[in-house]
Amino acid sequence: MLWLWILLAAAALLLIFGVLGYNRLVRLRNEVDTGWANIDVQLQRRADLIPNLVEAVRAYAAHERAVFEDVTRARAALQGAQTPGAAADANDGLSGALGRLFAVAEAYPELRASENFLELQEDLTDTEDKISAARRYYNATVNRFNTGVQSIPWVLIAKPLGFNAREFFSALGDTAPPDVSFAPAP
Amino acid sequence: MTLQEQIRANRLRSFIVVFGFVVLLLVLGGIVGLALDISLGVFALVIALAYGIFGLVRARSLVSRLTHAEDLHPEAAKPLRRLVENVSIAAGLPVTPEVRIVDDAAPNAYAAGLRPTKSYVGVTTGLLATMPQRELEAVLAHEVAHIRNRDTYLMTIATVFAGVIALVADIGFRSLAYGGGRGRRGGNVLVLVLAIVGLLLAPYAALLLRLSLSRRREFLADATSAEILNDPEAMALALRRLEADPTRVRYADASTAHLWVESPTDRVETDRQGVMALSGLFNTHPSIDARVAALEEAGGFRLPEVLPAAYEPFGREHGLV
Numbered sequence: 371m372l373w374l375w376i377l378l379a380a381a382a383l384l385l386i387f388g389v390l391g392y393n394r395l396v397r398l399r400n401e402v403d404t405g406w407a408n409i410d411v412q413l414q415r416r417a418d419l420i421p422n423l424v425e426a427v428r429a430y431a432a433h434e435r436a437v438f439e440d441v442t443r444a445r446a447a448l449q450g451a452q453t454p455g456a457a458a459d460a461n462d463g464l465s466g467a468l469g470r471l472f473a474v475a476e477a478y479p480e481l482r483a484s485e486n487f488l489e490l491q492e493d494l495t496d497t498e499d500k501i502s503a504a505r506r507y508y509n510a511t512v513n514r515f516n517t518g519v520q521s522i523p524w525v526l527i528a529k530p531l532g533f534n535a536r537e538f539f540s541a542l543g544d545t546a547p548p549d550v551s552f553a554p555a556p
Numbered sequence: 557m558t559l560q561e562q563i564r565a566n567r568l569r570s571f572i573v574v575f576g577f578v579v580l581l582l583v584l585g586g587i588v589g590l591a592l593d594i595s596l597g598v599f600a601l602v603i604a605l606a607y608g609i610f611g612l613v614r615a616r617s618l619v620s621r622l623t624h625a626e627d628l629h630p631e632a633a634k635p636l637r638r639l640v641e642n643v644s645i646a647a648g649l650p651v652t653p654e655v656r657i658v659d660d661a662a663p664n665a666y667a668a669g670l671r672p673t674k675s676y677v678g679v680t681t682g683l684l685a686t687m688p689q690r691e692l693e694a695v696l697a698h699e700v701a702h703i704r705n706r707d708t709y710l711m712t713i714a715t716v717f718a719g720v721i722a723l724v725a726d727i728g729f730r731s732l733a734y735g736g737g738r739g740r741r742g743g744n745v746l747v748l749v750l751a752i753v754g755l756l757l758a759p760y761a762a763l764l765l766r767l768s769l770s771r772r773r774e775f776l777a778d779a780t781s782a783e784i785l786n787d788p789e790a791m792a793l794a795l796r797r798l799e800a801d802p803t804r805v806r807y808a809d810a811s812t813a814h815l816w817v818e819s820p821t822d823r824v825e826t827d828r829q830g831v832m833a834l835s836g837l838f839n840t841h842p843s844i845d846a847r848v849a850a851l852e853e854a855g856g857f858r859l860p861e862v863l864p865a866a867y868e869p870f871g872r873e874h875g876l877v
Binding site: 499 | 638641642643645646647648783784785786
């Protein structure tokens with residue numbers, strides 16, 4: 371009789387462990403999705419600012435067509451990006467194109483002094499800061515989720531259950547954030 | 557701990573705290589009722605309940621009034637709002653908390669509010685005038701961490717309950733002093749002594765419970781700030797700079813001390829040793845040294861002995877102060 375009880379207890383424990391672990395993975399995955407949605411909002415906001423910016427510069431430097439086309443193309447690439455990695459690359463591409471646009475703007479003191487242009491520039495800087503803030507959160511959630519699905523025993527069954535490791539939104543210069551959580555000192 | 561685990565742990569702890577306070581309150585009401593008068597015990601509990609509910613509902617604006625915090629002028633403080641937005645996004649908060657300004661020369665900050673969506677961060681003008689952007693961001697991230705980790709929620713509940721218990725104990729003492737417990741006084745000295753001891757100790761038990769909650773949280777919020785900004789050094793620098801400033805917040809007392817990023821009341825105690833170190837039990841915050849050491853260990857860096865002196869405070873840079 372005893373072995374039956376032991377077997378039952380073991381099965382119950384396994385079930386509890388499985389349910390808790392599964393729920394944890396679901397929670398971690400939802401955090402990743404939220405994190406990605408946050409980045410997406412900011413990327414969209416950045417893309418929305420571009421047409422106005424291009425128009426503002428075009429009013430003073432209509433002949434710099436190549437630069438405008440570059441920026442417009444980079445913007446389209448960003449909006450068409452399907453994966454976090456591709457979006458990060460497209461976002462970097464847009465930064466490069468914008469850099470050239472601002473270099474053009476440098477040559478026109480009236481443009482640089484115009485209220486509209488200054489405001490757009492400020493909004494753009496702000497959006498870039500927010501993208502990098504959202505990236506930190508997103509990458510942290512990806513880090514936790516990936517650690518979850520890649521550790522034993524979940525690495526064996528995560529894939530069949532539909533938990534695939536996610537891609538980091540990595541821009542130049544930094545990758546996964548370091549794990550700085552520590553236990554409080556006594 | 558992940559964000560969700562941390563939040564759930566805090567929810568559980570909140571529940572335990574509420575439960576502990578309710579038990580403490582019932583025992584206290586029972587003492588008052590037994591030693592003095594049943595109706596008085598019931599009366600004290602009813603008053604306590606009403607006070608507690610009122611306190612929880614009004615907590616947000618109450619804290620704001622206690623600390624003399626004022627709403628921010630939307631245009632004037634755009635740069636500051638943007639900083640708070642950025643750290644909230646990096647912390648994964650669904651809603652950016654409001655910012656309120658406390659007109660006070662002492663650099664300090666706090667967070668308050670029951671729900672994350674209805675919370676706010678209070679900063680002193682002194683903080684804006686002292687901190688460069690990098691460190692200000694670290695302090696804001698620390699406060700946002702309190703909101704995200706549901707610390708503000710827990711602390712608000714704890715504060716209200718501690719107040720309730722003090723109130724009930726007070727009612728008990730007053731009625732004792734003004735001839736309560738008619739007819740029992742002669743016979744039951746033991747009950748009376750027990751009542752007095754209980755009434756004396758209850759507020760301290762409540763205080764200890766509240767403070768022990770608050771101190772561990774500071775380490776956690778420091779760590780979260782470091783994680784949010786990916787910059788543990790900024791938080792450590794900010795703490796040292798807070799410590800270096802000798803001014804204290806004017807409108808801060810025992811009722812709000814645990815809310816601030818740096819304790820406005822118990823700075824002197826941190827150097828005591830031996831028997832006097834016991835008084836550390838009643839500190840609302842761990843010492844700055846301990847907090848900086850924890851950050852240094854996690855981040856793998858050492859702060860220089862002397863803080864970098866040449867910098868432009870954020871408030872100056874943006875014409876806020």
